[in-house]
Amino acid sequence: MRKFLLSGAALVAIGAFSAGTAEAKKLTLYCSPQEEWCQLMVTEFQKETGIKVAMTRKSSGETFAQIRAERDNPKGDVWWGGTGDPHLQAAEEGLTQEYNSPMLAELHDWAVRQHEAAKGRTVGIYAGALGFGFNTELLAEKGLPEPKCWADLIKPEFKGEVQMANPNSSGTAYTTLATIVQLFGEDEGFEFLKKLHMNINQYTKSGSAPIKAAARGETTVGIVFQHDAVTQKVAGFPIQVVSPCEGTGYEIGSMSIINGARNLEEAKMFYDFALRADVQEMARTVRAYQVPSNKNAAPPPEAPKLEDIKLIDYDFKTYGSSATRTRLLKKWDDEVNSLPR
Amino acid sequence: MRAKADASGLRREVGALLLLASAGFVLLPWYAQEEGFLSLIWLTEGWIDDPDYAPGLFQVLLHGRWWLAPLALLPLLALPALSRRRPRMEAGRWLILAGALTLAWLLFQGFAINHRGWAWSWLAALFGPLGDRQYGIGGGAVLLATAALFLLTQGIADRGAAKGDAFVVGGIGLVVASVALFIFFPILQVLESAFLDNDGAFAPMVFLAKFTDPKIWSLSCVTTGYRCGVAWNTVFLAVLTGAGTTLLGLAFALVVTRTSFRLKRVLRTLTVLPIITPPFVVGLAIILLFGRSGTVTQFVADFLGIAPGRWIYGLPGIWLAQMLAFTPIAFLVLIGVVEGVSPSLEEAAQTLRADSWTTFTTVSLPLMRPGLANAFLLGFIESMADFGNPLVLGGNYDVLSTEIFFAIVGAQNDPGRAAVLAIILLSFTLLAFWAQQRWVGRSSYTTVTGKGDAGRPLPLPRLVDVACRSAALPWAAFTLVIYAMILFGGFVEIWGRDHSFTLRHYIQAFSVTVGDYGLVWSGSAWNSFWTTIRIAALSAVPTAIIGLLTAWLLVRQNFTGKRLFEFGTMLSFAIPGTVIGVSYILAFNVPPIEITGTGIILIISFIFRNMPVGVRAGIAALSQLDPSLDEASLTLRASTWTTLRRILLPLLKPAMLAALVYAFVRAMTAVSAVVFLVSANYDLATNYILGRVENGDYGLAIAYSSVLILVMLLAIGLMQLLIGQRRLGRRETGRLMPVEQTA
Numbered sequence A: 001m002r003k004f005l006l007s008g009a010a011l012v013a014i015g016a017f018s019a020g021t022a023e024a025k026k027l028t029l030y031c032s033p034q035e036e037w038c039q040l041m042v043t044e045f046q047k048e049t050g051i052k053v054a055m056t057r058k059s060s061g062e063t064f065a066q067i068r069a070e071r072d073n074p075k076g077d078v079w080w081g082g083t084g085d086p087h088l089q090a091a092e093e094g095l096t097q098e099y100n101s102p103m104l105a106e107l108h109d110w111a112v113r114q115h116e117a118a119k120g121r122t123v124g125i126y127a128g129a130l131g132f133g134f135n136t137e138l139l140a141e142k143g144l145p146e147p148k149c150w151a152d153l154i155k156p157e158f159k160g161e162v163q164m165a166n167p168n169s170s171g172t173a174y175t176t177l178a179t180i181v182q183l184f185g186e187d188e189g190f191e192f193l194k195k196l197h198m199n200i201n202q203y204t205k206s207g208s209a210p211i212k213a214a215a216r217g218e219t220t221v222g223i224v225f226q227h228d229a230v231t232q233k234v235a236g237f238p239i240q241v242v243s244p245c246e247g248t249g250y251e252i253g254s255m256s257i258i259n260g261a262r263n264l265e266e267a268k269m270f271y272d273f274a275l276r277a278d279v280q281e282m283a284r285t286v287r288a289y290q291v292p293s294n295k296n297a298a299p300p301p302e303a304p305k306l307e308d309i310k311l312i313d314y315d316f317k318t319y320g321s322s323a324t325r326t327r328l329l330k331k332w333d334d335e336v337n338s339l340p341r
Numbered sequence B: 001m002r003a004k005a006d007a008s009g010l011r012r013e014v015g016a017l018l019l020l021a022s023a024g025f026v027l028l029p030w031y032a033q034e035e036g037f038l039s040l041i042w043l044t045e046g047w048i049d050d051p052d053y054a055p056g057l058f059q060v061l062l063h064g065r066w067w068l069a070p071l072a073l074l075p076l077l078a079l080p081a082l083s084r085r086r087p088r089m090e091a092g093r094w095l096i097l098a099g100a101l102t103l104a105w106l107l108f109q110g111f112a113i114n115h116r117g118w119a120w121s122w123l124a125a126l127f128g129p130l131g132d133r134q135y136g137i138g139g140g141a142v143l144l145a146t147a148a149l150f151l152l153t154q155g156i157a158d159r160g161a162a163k164g165d166a167f168v169v170g171g172i173g174l175v176v177a178s179v180a181l182f183i184f185f186p187i188l189q190v191l192e193s194a195f196l197d198n199d200g201a202f203a204p205m206v207f208l209a210k211f212t213d214p215k216i217w218s219l220s221c222v223t224t225g226y227r228c229g230v231a232w233n234t235v236f237l238a239v240l241t242g243a244g245t246t247l248l249g250l251a252f253a254l255v256v257t258r259t260s261f262r263l264k265r266v267l268r269t270l271t272v273l274p275i276i277t278p279p280f281v282v283g284l285a286i287i288l289l290f291g292r293s294g295t296v297t298q299f300v301a302d303f304l305g306i307a308p309g310r311w312i313y314g315l316p317g318i319w320l321a322q323m324l325a326f327t328p329i330a331f332l333v334l335i336g337v338v339e340g341v342s343p344s345l346e347e348a349a350q351t352l353r354a355d356s357w358t359t360f361t362t363v364s365l366p367l368m369r370p371g372l373a374n375a376f377l378l379g380f381i382e383s384m385a386d387f388g389n390p391l392v393l394g395g396n397y398d399v400l401s402t403e404i405f406f407a408i409v410g411a412q413n414d415p416g417r418a419a420v421l422a423i424i425l426l427s428f429t430l431l432a433f434w435a436q437q438r439w440v441g442r443s444s445y446t447t448v449t450g451k452g453d454a455g456r457p458l459p460l461p462r463l464v465d466v467a468c469r470s471a472a473l474p475w476a477a478f479t480l481v482i483y484a485m486i487l488f489g490g491f492v493e494i495w496g497r498d499h500s501f502t503l504r505h506y507i508q509a510f511s512v513t514v515g516d517y518g519l520v521w522s523g524s525a526w527n528s529f530w531t532t533i534r535i536a537a538l539s540a541v542p543t544a545i546i547g548l549l550t551a552w553l554l555v556r557q558n559f560t561g562k563r564l565f566e567f568g569t570m571l572s573f574a575i576p577g578t579v580i581g582v583s584y585i586l587a588f589n590v591p592p593i594e595i596t597g598t599g600i601i602l603i604i605s606f607i608f609r610n611m612p613v614g615v616r617a618g619i620a621a622l623s624q625l626d627p628s629l630d631e632a633s634l635t636l637r638a639s640t641w642t643t644l645r646r647i648l649l650p651l652l653k654p655a656m657l658a659a660l661v662y663a664f665v666r667a668m669t670a671v672s673a674v675v676f677l678v679s680a681n682y683d684l685a686t687n688y689i690l691g692r693v694e695n696g697d698y699g700l701a702i703a704y705s706s707v708l709i710l711v712m713l714l715a716i717g718l719m720q721l722l723i724g725q726r727r728l729g730r731r732e733t734g735r736l737m738p739v740e741q742t743a
Helices: A002-016 A034-049 A061-069 A086-093 A103-106 A107-117 A136-142 A150-154 A171-184 A186-199 A209-215 A226-234 A264-275 A277-288 A318-322 A320-336 B002-007 B010-026 B056-061 B070-082 B088-112 B122-126 B140-159 B165-191 B205-213 B232-259 B264-276 B281-290 B295-304 B313-339 B344-352 B356-368 B369-385 B387-394 B400-409 B415-440 B463-488 B506-510 B526-556 B562-574 B576-590 B599-624 B629-634 B640-651 B653-669 B686-692 B698-724 B731-737
Strands: A026-031 A050-058 A077-079 A122-137 A164-166 A201-204 A221-225 A241-242 A252-256 B492-493 B496-500 B511-514 B518-520
Touching: A002 A171, A026 A034, A026 A061, A026 A201, A026 A264, A026 B698, A034 A050, A034 A264, A034 A277, A034 B511, A034 B518, A050 A186, A061 A086, A061 A186, A061 B400, A077 A264, A077 B232, A086 A107, A086 A171, A086 A252, A086 A318, A086 A320, A103 A209, A103 B400, A107 A122, A107 A252, A107 B205, A107 B400, A122 A186, A122 A209, A122 A226, A136 B264, A150 A186, A164 A171, A164 A186, A164 A209, A164 B599, A171 A221, A171 A252, A171 A320, A186 A201, A186 A320, A201 A209, A201 A252, A201 B526, A209 A226, A209 A241, A209 B165, A209 B356, A221 B056, A221 B526, A226 B088, A241 B088, A241 B205, A252 A264, A252 B511, A264 B369, A264 B506, A277 B369, B010 B056, B010 B070, B010 B088, B056 B070, B056 B140, B070 B140, B070 B698, B088 B140, B140 B165, B165 B492, B165 B526, B165 B576, B165 B599, B165 B640, B205 B415, B232 B264, B232 B313, B232 B369, B232 B400, B232 B415, B232 B463, B264 B313, B264 B463, B281 B295, B281 B387, B313 B369, B313 B387, B344 B356, B356 B369, B369 B400, B369 B415, B387 B400, B387 B599, B400 B415, B400 B576, B415 B576, B463 B698, B492 B698, B506 B698, B526 B562, B526 B599, B526 B653, B562 B653, B599 B653, B629 B640, B640 B653, B653 B686, B653 B698, B686 B698
Parallel strands: A026 A050, A026 A077, A164 A201, A164 A221
Antiparallel strands: A077 A252, A122 A221, A122 A241, A122 A252, B492 B496, B511 B518
C-alpha cells in the first residue's frame, strides 16, 4: 500500500515539477534604517550573489517586538541596522546568535566593543552622535539666538519651538533621555527634562520626525541624531546641525543574526557583506551620513566627524538593560510627560 | 463511484463527506508547511516519511503522534447513516455524534499540544513530559475539519432543522464556524490578555490598575492645564466627526436631490474619491495647507500680522481630515434615505396647509431619522477606528487607535495595556450601536411601497436651501483643492518647498534595472505593490461569496437564533481595525492555527473585515427579487442549491460584482489592521506608505498613493462597464453598496 502511494505521489510530483526547479537561495532580512538604504543593501546583495532577499522595513522597536513574538518559531534571518540598544537587549534575551565574522579585524574599536559586549551576538555597523538641528530661516524670523548647548534649549524664548520624539515609542528619544541622565546625573537630568518639556511643542512617534518637521518649518529645533539632520541639510532644507557643547551621547547602529535563522549560511554571507568597506561607503549615495564601522571605509565628507564631537562615555550596558529602561520610561511618563504646558 | 453508491443503496452525500474526511486524514499533509501548501513540497520532500509533511494517519503509524489516532475512528461513527434504509432521525443522531466528536477532539488536541509540547500544565502534571510537539494545522486537518462540520450539519438537517434542508444548515454551519474562528476567537484572546500579567499569570489587579490608569480616564483638561485621558479624547473627536459628517452629508444629499443645482454628477463623483484614497495622503495635504509653514497659515498670518502657529496639530487637524474622509460616506447613506422619503407624504402635508418649513421639519426630517442615525454611527465608528490621520496630524492629542499601536510596538512593549485599550475602544463602539438602536426605535419609517409614487419631491424651504448650498459647495471645492494638491505632490522635487517638476519619486518607486541575474525590479514599491494587488484580489472572491451566502440565509431562510446570527456577522464591522490586528497576532501566532507571517492571515483578515459589505449588498439585491421566483423553482422540485445557482445567482450578478470590486478596493486601502500582520514576504502598499510618511518622505508616499488611486479607479471603471449592461439593480447597488464603510 505504502509503495503504491509513494509511486503515485512521485508521479504527481513529476507532473507538478516537470520543469525541475531547483530550490532558490533566499534570505529574510529585517531592516530598521530608512527604506532607501534597506533597498540599496538588498539590491546590491542580490546583484552580487543572486540570493533572493525578502526584506521588511520596520523601526527598531517594531522589529524587536516582532522578533520577540516569533521567538518560538523565528521567521527572520538577519536584523540589519537600527539603534544598538534593542540589539543588545535581543542578545541579552538570547534572541540572536553569536557569529565571529572574518571581517571583525577591519572594524573600529567601538564596533568590536559592541560585539564583545553582546558576547558576539551583535556587531556595530555604523555610529552616529546625538545632537539637534534648527531651521535657520525660522530662527532668524523669530530673532532667536543660535542654540549651541543642551542648556540653550530650555531657555524660555524657545517655548513651543523644540520637538523631540516620545521615548516610549522611539529609540532615538530613549537615547536622548539616557544621555541627559548620564550627562547631568539622574535628579538634575530630570529637572532638565521637565524644563525642556515646557518648550516642547510635540513628542513625535518616530525618532527622525522632529528634524523633518524642522526642515519643513513646522518647528524650529528638532532633537535627533546628527546624521539625520545632515540628511535634511543635504536635501536642500535650511537646517544647521549642532553638536551640544556639554557633550552628547551616541548610538551604535548594529546588526545581528537571529537565533534559529532558517538560512544561516546566507545570513552569514550578508553579515560579511554588510561589514565590507565598499558596501559601507555606498551609504552616502542614499543620503545616510553615519560613520561606517569599517576602518577602511571613508566616512562621508558631509558627516559630522566623531573626533570633533565631545562624546560622553555612554554606558550601553546599564542604559540598554530592560530594568533601567522600564524604570526611566515610567519616571519620564509620570514626572515629565504628564506635566501641563 | 456515484452510480455504484446509488445502486448499493448508500447515501451519496454521507459517502462523499466520509471520502473527504479520509482524504484529509490519509492523503494531505496534516501540518502546515513553511513553504505553503501549494508549493507541493510535502509531495517532493518525503511525504509520509517526513514528520513535518506526513498525513494524519502516518503521523500516528510512523511518527508516534498517537493523539491523532481518535481522528481516524470518530468519523466512522457516521457509517450507520450511510444506509438509505435507516430512518433519518436515527441516521441524524449518528451523524451528529460523528461530526461533533471529531471536531471536539480535533480542537482539544490542537489546543492541548502545541509547539512546546503540552500547552496546559495540568496535562503535563498528569502524563509527564510529552517529548514531542506539533505545529500549526495544515491542509489535511482543514479538510477533515470541514468534512466533520458538514457531517454535523447534515445530521442536524436529518433531524428536521430548516425543513431538513442540508444545504441551508450546512451554509449556516459554515458561516457560524468561520465567524466563531476568525472573529470571536481572536477577540476573546484580546479580552484574555488584558487580564494577564507579564508572565502570563491571571492577574485581575493588573487589569484594574491598567484600566483605571488616569492617562486613560483623566478629565483634568476641563479644569486645569493637564491633558485629558485618551479615552475622552477619542470619544470627543468621534462625536464631533459623527455630527459633522452627518450634517454635511445631509447638506450634500439635499443639494443633490432637492435643488436645481446643475453639477450634481460632479458631486456624486467626488463621493468616490475618499473611498479609494490610501490613508495619510489627505493628512499630508492638510499639513501643506494649514501647517505652521502651510500656504493658508502663512497667508492668514501675514494678513493679520500674527505669528503663524501650530494650531492644526491636534484636534482641529484630525477632525478636518476625518471630515474630508468620512463626509462622503454619510452622504452615500443619506442620499438613499432622502430619495426614499415619499413625495406623497409631503404633498399630503401641504394639502393640509403646512408651509414648506413646517413640512420639512415635521414630515421630511423625521422620516430621515434612521438614515441620520446610521450616518452618525458610521462617522463615529470610522473616527474611532481611524489610524492614519491621528498619526500624521495628532500632535499631542492622543487617541486610542494610535495608543494601542504604540503600546505594542513602542519601547514600553506592553500588549496587556494594548488589550485594555482595545476593550475600551470596543465598548464605545458597541455602546454607540446600542444607542443608535434605541434612538431609531421600532417606529415605522417605511415610505417605499409597491404602489406607484406619484409626484415630485418638494423644493426645500428657502432658508434650508441656502444653508445647504453654502455648506456643501465650498466644501466640495475644498475637497477638489486637496486632491489636486495630492496629484501635484507626486511630481515635484520637495512638496511644499521646491516645486520644480520631477519624475524621481515615480522612478524611485517603480523603476526596473538589469543585474547579473536578469531583471531586478529595483523600484522600492514593486514588492508591496504586487503583493497588495494579489492579496486584495484573492480576498475579494471569498468575501463576496460568504457575504452573499449570509445575505441569502438572512433574507430567504428562517431559523432559530437568526438575530444572533445577524449580529455575529455584523460584529466585525463594529470592531476597529487596530483591535482586529492585535487580536489576530495573539490568536494566530501559535498552533493550532499558526498563520502569522503568511499571506493567508492577510486574506482572512480582509475577508472578515469586509464581509458585512457583501452581506449588505446581498440583502439589498435579494430584497428586490420576488420570493415567488425561488418558490416556483422549488415547486418544480429543484433543490435549494440548484435554485440558488440557476435562479438567484444570475439575478444577483450585479450585487456580486459590486461586492467583489468593493472588497478589492477596501483591502487595498486598509491600514490599521494590517500594520500588525505584514511580513517580509507579504508587505502591503499601505504599510510601505506608512513607513515613508513616518520618515517625512512625502513625495514618494504621494506618488505611490496616486498610482494606487489610479488602479482602483480602473477597477471601479471596469465594474461600471460590466454592471452597466444590466439596467436592473444598478441603482440599488450603486446606492447601497458603500454603506458599510469602516477603516
